[in-house]
Amino acid sequence: VTVTRAASRGGGTAAPPRPRRPGIGAVELFILVLLVTVVLRGWLVGATSSARAQTWLTIFVSIVIQATPFVVLGTVVSAAIAALVPPAFFARVLPRRPVLAVPVAGVAGAVLPGCECGSVPIAGALVRRGVTPAAALAFLLSAPAINPVVLVSTYVAFPGRPAMVAARLVASLVASVAMGWLWLRLGRSEWLRSPQRPELAGLTRGTAFVAACRTDLVQAGGYLVIGGLTAATLNVAVPPRWLHTVAGHPLLSVVALGLLAVVLSICSEADAFVAASLTQFSLTARLAFLVVGPMVDAKLFAMQAGTFGRRFAVRFAPATFVVAVAAAVVVGTVLL
Amino acid sequence: VRRELHALILALLGATLFKLAWTGQYTRYVKPGVRGYLYAASVVALAVAAVTLWQSLARRRVAVPAHTDQGHSDSHHHSDDIGLDDGHGHQHGRFDVAWLLVVPMLVLLAIAPPALGSFSAARSGTALGAAPASNLPPLPDGDPVSLSVLDYASRAVFDHGRSLTGRHVTLSGFVLPGDAGTWYLTRMVITCCAADAQPIKVGLAGTVPDGLKPNDWLQVTGSYTTQQDRDPVNQAAIPFITVTSSTPIPTPARQYES
Numbered sequence: 001v002t003v004t005r006a007a008s009r010g011g012g013t014a015a016p017p018r019p020r021r022p023g024i025g026a027v028e029l030f031i032l033v034l035l036v037t038v039v040l041r042g043w044l045v046g047a048t049s050s051a052r053a054q055t056w057l058t059i060f061v062s063i064v065i066q067a068t069p070f071v072v073l074g075t076v077v078s079a080a081i082a083a084l085v086p087p088a089f090f091a092r093v094l095p096r097r098p099v100l101a102v103p104v105a106g107v108a109g110a111v112l113p114g115c116e117c118g119s120v121p122i123a124g125a126l127v128r129r130g131v132t133p134a135a136a137l138a139f140l141l142s143a144p145a146i147n148p149v150v151l152v153s154t155y156v157a158f159p160g161r162p163a164m165v166a167a168r169l170v171a172s173l174v175a176s177v178a179m180g181w182l183w184l185r186l187g188r189s190e191w192l193r194s195p196q197r198p199e200l201a202g203l204t205r206g207t208a209f210v211a212a213c214r215t216d217l218v219q220a221g222g223y224l225v226i227g228g229l230t231a232a233t234l235n236v237a238v239p240p241r242w243l244h245t246v247a248g249h250p251l252l253s254v255v256a257l258g259l260l261a262v263v264l265s266i267c268s269e270a271d272a273f274v275a276a277s278l279t280q281f282s283l284t285a286r287l288a289f290l291v292v293g294p295m296v297d298a299k300l301f302a303m304q305a306g307t308f309g310r311r312f313a314v315r316f317a318p319a320t321f322v323v324a325v326a327a328a329v330v331v332g333t334v335l336l
Numbered sequence: 337v338r339r340e341l342h343a344l345i346l347a348l349l350g351a352t353l354f355k356l357a358w359t360g361q362y363t364r365y366v367k368p369g370v371r372g373y374l375y376a377a378s379v380v381a382l383a384v385a386a387v388t389l390w391q392s393l394a395r396r397r398v399a400v401p402a403h404t405d406q407g408h409s410d411s412h413h414h415s416d417d418i419g420l421d422d423g424h425g426h427q428h429g430r431f432d433v434a435w436l437l438v439v440p441m442l443v444l445l446a447i448a449p450p451a452l453g454s455f456s457a458a459r460s461g462t463a464l465g466a467a468p469a470s471n472l473p474p475l476p477d478g479d480p481v482s483l484s485v486l487d488y489a490s491r492a493v494f495d496h497g498r499s500l501t502g503r504h505v506t507l508s509g510f511v512l513p514g515d516a517g518t519w520y521l522t523r524m525v526i527t528c529c530a531a532d533a534q535p536i537k538v539g540l541a542g543t544v545p546d547g548l549k550p551n552d553w554l555q556v557t558g559s560y561t562t563q564q565d566r567d568p569v570n571q572a573a574i575p576f577i578t579v580t581s582s583t584p585i586p587t588p589a590r591q592y593e594s
Contacts, residue, residue, distance in 0.1 A: 026341040026432075033438060034348075041446045048447055051455035058449040059531050062365040064440040066529035068353065069373035072380050115528075153527075210387050217384065218342045221349065222433030225440060235531065240460055244570055270528035277463035277534055280570060306433065 052236060060232035063299060064224060066267055067117040071220050074118030078125035079212035083205055090131045098132045102180035105135035106173055109142030115267040116144035116294045117224060117303065121216045124307040133192055138180030140304075141320065144268040144294035145172035154290065157272035163335055164283065164290075168272075171291045171331035175324045179295075182319065193309030223306030227299030231265035234298060238263055244280060253285040258325045261293035268294035284332030291328040296321045338432065343388035345437050350381030352441040360589060361444075364451040366529045367594050451591040452533050454512045454550040457522045461570025463534035464489055472499055480504035480557045484593050485523040486536045492560060492575030500560035507538065507577065508555040508585060511548050514539070515568060519548055521556060521577070526592045533592065539565050539576035545584075556582040 037044070048057055094101045112119060123140035127133050144150065146169050158164040203211065243260060246252040257278065266274055271293045275286040296317050305313035356362040357374040366374075443449065464486075472495050475481055483491075483505050491499050509521040512535075520537040524530075540556065541563055548554070556579045563576040 026338065027344060030341055030344050030438070033442075037442045037446050044446055048449070051453070054449050055452060055455050057443055057447060058365065058452055061440045061444055061449060062530035065353070065356065065362065065374070065444075066366050066370065066531070068349070069370070069377040072377040076380065207391070210384055210391075213380075213384050214339070214342050214346065214388055217381065218345055218434035218437060221437040222435070225436040226433075228440070231531065241569055244461075264531065266532045267528040270526075270532045273527040274463075274532050274534065279464075279572065 056232050056236045059235050060228050063228035063231055063265060067115070067224055067228075067299070068221070070114045070118040070267075071121070071224060072217065073114055074121045075213055075216040075220060077112075077118070078121040078216055079209050081122070081125040081129055082212040083209040085129060087130055090126065090129055094131065094135060098134050098184055099181070101132055101135040102138045102184065103177045105131070106138040106142040106177045106180060109139050109144075109176065110146050110148070112143045113147045113149045114144065115150075115269050116297075116300050117220070119143040120300070120303045120307050121220050124216075127192070127308075133187065133189070134180040134183040137183055137316070138176045141179055141295045142173055142176035145176070145291065150268050150272075150294070153269050154272040157276040161283075164272075164287070167287050167331050167335040168290050170335065171287060171324075171327040172294070174331065175291055175295065175320070175327040178323050178327065179316075179320055182323070183316075191309070191312045191315060193312065219306060220303060223303045224299065226306075227265065227297075227302035230298040230302065231263070234263040243278075247280040247285075250282065253281050254288045254325060254329060257281055257285045257289040258292040258321065258328075261289045262297050262321070264293075265297040265299040266293060282332075283336040284329060287332045287336065288325050288328035292321060292324045295324050339388060340392055341432075342434055343385040343392075345434050346381045346388075347385040348441050349437060350378040350385060352444055353378035353381070356444065361448060363590050363592070364449070364530070367526055367592070368590065370529075452524050452530050453510055453591075454522065456533060457510075457512050457520075457524060457535035457537070459569070460535055461567045462489070462537040462572050462574050463525065464493055464536065464572060475499050475503055475505075480506045482506045485509050485521060485538055486525055486593050488577065489536050489538055489575050492538075492577075493564075493573050497560040497562065497575075502559075504557055504559055504580075505577070506555060506557045508553065508588070509538075510551050510553050510587075510591075511540075512537065513548075513550055514565070518565065519544055520574065521554060523593045524591065526594055530592075536593070537567065537574045539563070539574050540579050541576045542578035542580060543582070544579055545582050553585045553587050554582055555585045 048054060095104055109119075112122070119140050122143075123136045126136040126139065151165050151169060154168055155162065155165045243256055246256045257275075261271065264271075264274070271290055275289045278286055278289070301313055301317050304316065308316075353374045356365075357371050357378065362371065362374055472491055475483075475491075481503060485507055488500070488505060488507055491497065507521055509523040512520045512522045514520050514537075519540045521540055522535050522537050524533040524535055526533045541561055542558055545554070556577065558577045558579040558581075561576050561578045565574040565576065566572070567574050
């Protein structure tokens, strides 16, 4: 906790412009934060020695470490889109009519192996490259849910139940495309902060690529930290026992596992194994867990707010939750 | 310049990931298979940091003569914009979210929190999951034979101990106090990272050593018993093992099963 405070205090004092040599203060402050941490190390270890605090810290850093390679991959891909792909490219490959571009982008999500943290910066880069936001959002939601790695791990986690894989694929795709169309119908462009980056225009490709990597990486990483802190706090604060009191109720159990997916913020490559172990819940409820998790969770919310703005995230995330749960209920009733 | 701060933060990120992968500390937080990805991410972060710092050093060196050279100072100004404006309309004076990335790195370097143990295991129900394929492979050779806690529990619960009867098995894990004085030998199982960790519990019957404390690591040798318990958290079955001998062991390098 103290580290957090020290770092955020640091950011606060780093920000005001220095009259003479702007920004030098931030670098010095960075070094100061490192030194202070070294000096206070013994005290920090003592202050976090309780089992609860250690569990909280372990889950927090685990989420960050686990997600970082995917964030790096997503950043490199999005930087490549920003710096190397010509702006007209996506206009050519995607159908011109947004209504058709949405399902195409949703299906295209299947080619990006990885979990949800990587797809947020990529969706941001797609919007900047002129892809209609509705299609980029369908891609954002479908990519972490329907890529081959996730489907294979679902297959392994539910031995003897291939219908679970089909149900996950169909329900996730339906929910992503529905959200894309919903955005076409109800979305307003002023909710979406789509950062233009004119400053990349005058640079060589290599310099633009490195600049895009750097800004995307520290930004996505920063919001990932907010998400990791939230998820770890919820993970330690919410006692898992309450879940089992609603397991028997057909509708409540679906909503409860949807909410659990939001709270836990598990990587979409791993969530199937957790779902498999929730044996006292119906398959439809567990499907809801698998459909909601890659689309809405505590960690993703922070990252989406960072990329597209808070005004976007507070509308998009709850709507996605409702649509994802509904898709899971319908598909689960038909297929499972 | 904000660009240089970002480069330093990325250098810290890359160095921390490299240290975790190099020392093996990463197995407390993520599954062993992630090591290669951590190295790759660390190399990318360090490379971006190095290129950025090298560019700003080069720019500083030309900055003085650039005052007399109109063309030079123009291009200098251009690239400086990337550093100051990260493309989200941030102004000076607003908190730079990149600072937050320092927090987990300092936690990892200064505190290095341990792998999850009995605190998490007590909160979650034993997670045997769906029944695996009905015919489990025969038990490997060896007397006693070493099994993972997960393997033992699966064989005991789903196969009713058929493949275990008449054999001596060795298990290792940390101990967790249950209700009514029972001790559970426990391992956390992770799929991706510690956020998805779930416990597998096996009850200890027979000669259980005295003076156990939660989180003590123990290696037990024993045989299958039909005794079972219900996990108070999720009512799932917890199998037992009749212990014939046990020894305390140091905490292993890889504490999770996967």
